[in-house]
Amino acid sequence: xxxxxxxxxxxxxxxxxxxxxxxxxxxxxxxxxxxxxxxxxxxxxxxxxxxxxxxxxxxxxxxxxxxxxxxxxxxxxxxxxxxxxxxxxxxxxxxxxxxxxxxxxxxxxxxxx
Amino acid sequence: xxxxxxxxxxxxxxxxxxxxxxxxxxxxxxxxxxxxxxxxxxxxxxxxxxxxxxxxxxxxxxxxxxxxxxxxxxxxxxxxxxxxxxxxxxxxxxxxxxxxxxxxxxxxx
Numbered sequence: 001x002x003x004x005x006x007x008x009x010x011x012x013x014x015x016x017x018x019x020x021x022x023x024x025x026x027x028x029x030x031x032x033x034x035x036x037x038x039x040x041x042x043x044x045x046x047x048x049x050x051x052x053x054x055x056x057x058x059x060x061x062x063x064x065x066x067x068x069x070x071x072x073x074x075x076x077x078x079x080x081x082x083x084x085x086x087x088x089x090x091x092x093x094x095x096x097x098x099x100x101x102x103x104x105x106x107x108x109x110x111x112x113x
Numbered sequence: 114x115x116x117x118x119x120x121x122x123x124x125x126x127x128x129x130x131x132x133x134x135x136x137x138x139x140x141x142x143x144x145x146x147x148x149x150x151x152x153x154x155x156x157x158x159x160x161x162x163x164x165x166x167x168x169x170x171x172x173x174x175x176x177x178x179x180x181x182x183x184x185x186x187x188x189x190x191x192x193x194x195x196x197x198x199x200x201x202x203x204x205x206x207x208x209x210x211x212x213x214x215x216x217x218x219x220x221x222x
Contacts, residue, residue, distance in 0.1 A: 043212060044201065046209065101161060104157070105155065
């Protein structure tokens, strides 16, 4: 069966520090991968999505970047965090080539102080 | 760009009362999905509707896809405290889903 792993679960980082969040999927090949951010009590904002290795689409201009170095690995990064980067970051995967159900990771709650 | 709106934003009900959330898209959708996010948790897939006018049921939950495939609804009969959470609809757009704004449901015992 397919599983998605996301870590860390919580993170407190100072303003100006770098960020690296990792997401890996097991049990499937060539997944579509997605990064979402959710502010407290708000909806899901799509940040990046990827349909293959090295292929990244950015939905919103921001202080963040994403990379897909391997088929089932998706990384969200920042060189210098801002206070506004605080939020709940969710990784999700779906079947390639279809708009199919998303399976979300358990999320990372990031607080920038 | 495509937008998916949900109403209401919040709903507080007494346990046993019914609840409905409505989802509206600015464009026609190929399919619509519904997700539930428990407080502190991540969204979990509930169901997908594909056909115009489609109605599906999961126990006390009834999902409907509009005839024009631009709107959808989720109705919960006789809510329970376990129904607490935020319900999101999501509309298909080429290779990604556009999530609705969500409806947060609170159920008082």
